[in-house]
Amino acid sequence: MSNIYTAALMQHNAHPDYKYDLPNPTAKHDGVNPSCGDEITLALRVENGVIEEAAFTGRGCAVSQASADMMADLITGESVEEARRLCGLFLSMTKGDALTSEDREDLDEAAQLESIARMPARVKCAQLAWRTLETMLNEG
Secondary structure, eight states: OOOSOOHHHHHHHHSOSSBSOOSSOSEEEEEEETTTTEEEEEEEEEETTEEEEEEEEEEOOHHHHHHHHHHHHHHTTSBHHHHHHHHHHHHHHHTTOOOOHHHHHHHGGGGGGGGGGGOHHHHHHHHHHHHHHHHHHHHO
16 A cells, blocks of 8 residues: 655645635635544635636644645646636545646646555545635535
8 A cells, every 4th residue: 555645745745835814815715524523614716717826724634634725736826727627636536546747747746645445444534625715616
């Protein structure tokens, strides 16, 4: 079984760039993983269909926090539609669906969490921020 605790995951967990309280967000949504208690609040500032800034606050395991930071990094500067596509790609990957080399490139560092699909107890941790984003985008 692959080690999910990659250097990138540990770096994003120890020194997250996007873990802060975003002032004046245009959208905000809470996400909770009831099976382990991880929780995040995802905040976005969307202007003209583009995610200008993404940030999160909360607490949880290294996987949930690093995955949230990777996601925020990936979607910042992207259109809402592209963020929706990337979200679907990540969630599909964590369910065990195979990625193409292009998909891996599109997901950037988040693709390093691909092996999480073989660890059912950790899938919800990795998906927390992405499911929160999916809910937020579908409600908006």
